[in-house]
Amino acid sequence: MEHGTHRTDHGHDAHQGHHAGHGPHGGGRTSWATAAQATLHCLTGCAIGEVLGMVIGTALGWGNAPTMVLAIVLAFFFGYALTLRGVVGAGVDLRTAVRVALAADTVSIAVMELIDNGVIALWPGAMDAHLSDLTFWVTLAVALVAAFVVTTPVNRWMIGRGKGHAVAHPYHH
Incomplete structure (x- = not known):
């Protein structure tokens, strides 16, 4: 039983708990595990897009700004694509x-990209690191971890209010 609630969460019910959740104080109760799962889902798409964008930009000899823009665009693309795959797989039409x-995913990915790219932009030497440099990979790993840490509470807050990942949850079953 979660502290402060009258709901018992076990296994799969813990993931479902974020729907039920508008308690007497107006805010929903969402477990940290549910928020972390939603954040990892978004982080997967972001990481794929970030790495692919950086690889493509570097391979084409682009500068930092166009490479970062490509990485961000691809992060959103792959983040959305992972959700689309599950929702369309549940039999929903493409428009819906x-x-x-x-x-x-929009808010989650946006927060993730802001933190991720902020870390990379501020990390000394990261913007000039090449794919073969340890600095590139260490900075990217730290940036993605920082994005996860900052985005998880955002997702918890949104899911608890029936927004964000909560709108996709009915299609994951």
Whole structure:
């Protein structure tokens, strides 16, 4: 039983608990595990897009700004694509699935990208590091961890209010 609630969460019910959740104080109760799961889902798409964008930009000899823009665009693309795959797989038409993916992931991915790219931009030498440099990979790993740490409470707050990943959850079953 979660402290401060009248709901018992076990296994799968813990993931479902974020829907039920508008308690007497107006805010929903969402477990940290649920928020972390939603954040990891978004982080997967972001990481794929970030790395692919950096690889493509570097391979094409682009500068930092266009490479970062490509990485951000691809992070959003792959983040949305992972959600679309699940929602369309549940039998939802593409137009509705796109709306669900946009509602589910936009804020999460935006926060993640802001933190991730902020860390990379501020890390000494990271913007000039090449794919073969340890600095590149260490900075990227730290940036993604920082993005996860900052975005998880954002997702918890949103899911508890029936927003963000909560709108996609009914299609994951």
